[in-house]
Amino acid sequence: MTDTIHDLDIRETGLLLRQRKISVPELIRYFLDRANKLEPKIGAFSRLDNKHALKKANSLQSELDRGIDRGPLHGIPVSLKGNIDVGGWNTASNSHIMTQRTPSTDASIVSNLKRAGIVEFGHTTLHELAFGGPAWDTPDDPARNPWDPWRFTGGSSSGSGAAVAAGLTTAAIGTDTVGSIRLPAAMCGIVGLKPTFGRVPTEGIVPLSYSLDHCGPMASSVEDCFQLLKAMTSSEVLQSEYDEFVQLKSLSGIKIGFIDHFYEKDSEVSSDVHRSMERSREIWNALGAEIVQTSLSSLEVYSSCSMTIMLSEALAIFEKDLQDRPYDFGEITRDRLALASFFSSTDYIQANRLKKLLSREMRSAFSDVDFLVAPTFSSEAPDLGEVDKYYILEKPLLTTPFNVTGLPTVNIPVGVSKAGLPLGMQIAAPEGYDERLLGIAKVFEQHSEFPRFRQSQSLPKELVSAEDSRD
């Protein structure tokens, strides 16, 4: 059993702890050993503090021994994206402009997660400031995709995605401004939730775009994301609404709206993605759901709206540093911010007006359907060398509509490409219906045949052979 702890979900790991089959320090030592062994190949962490993690593990074990049980996350190793403040930890957001930054207090979500009993396992790497990457001129190099280290990991929560997929941590936290949780989740074959805008507090997280920033969980299962959401948010998360969907024997009466034009007309997607969406359609049908076609504004309109707002707000946040010490930014960040200066104040205002109209449009769509569905990315993870500096501007990103509207959206694995790489699908729900969203995602997850990568025991060998073959 102890050889496969990284394959277990939060509930299964918690069971081992409560049955005294393993202690919290043993659990953490297992993950530290695994992480230290694989980290040179993956580069998922900017900080791994063995001493701190073991000290925290001892303290949490002592609580269990005294009958104090904080709940499902007690003793579970959870890693935090490197733009999330942890008191006393250098939180540089992978930027030379912040290398001296060591906050004294925790981000709100870190306080909430600590209260729930997690072991804060480490800081994961990210694209610079959750914005500029993949880059090699930032403090940390890009995290490598465990499925193939020469493929893009997705971003910007790349370290969180890679760490979960490689089984270096039970779960991780990411942030998502135009897709940064869902894209690495899709490319690494894991589950990633972007909750309703504002549902999870972002205080204590290095901002990129006040209007679009979200924070959410990344894990190997929908159930794990639900447990993390419950702990992260300060508001009540309704177990009953989640259970109501999870326990459904049939999805008869549930309407799933496929936004076909997003991937059939508005953007070029690979034949693998088309096939995965067809397979998804078959699964929903088999579950008894009614599939309808949903039509919205074009993906380009949603994406343009999000890019104008994100770039303008990012420039407003980092303008002073850009002027004072431009070469402390990585080249990708610096050039993207320079481009942002070509937006005018009226562009920003018009984009915000558009945001309201698009939000209303998507809300109206939910009068006809219960959930919306679209692919997460246009293909499997591309070759790392093929990712252009301006890729977020070149083609409309399928993830952006749900940042513009703030609606809860989850990526779940929906299959693999011909090359054997994971593909993801987004499901979105009306505002505030995060519990129902995860409930329906779990039903789908149980009926999809996606092979969980973490159940493979051959990661180190695969990584080594993949690297050797490219040398």
Add this chain to the structure above:
Amino acid sequence: MTNNGDNEAAKKEVAKRLKSVGLPAGEGTIAEVMRGLPLIEKIQKCIRRDFAYTDDLSQNGLNGESQ
């Protein structure tokens, strides 16, 4: 003006714009910004739509819900 002349004029315009907002205007940055500028212009074209005024101001994004 020749294509080269157009290109030089465009470069100067970009350099001027970057300097006006206090940003670095090195050769490399100018070249990369010029490469990205058509993408920004495409986005601007997409969002600069006709927000016609109607009696119901919420119909053109001027008031209404916060999202």
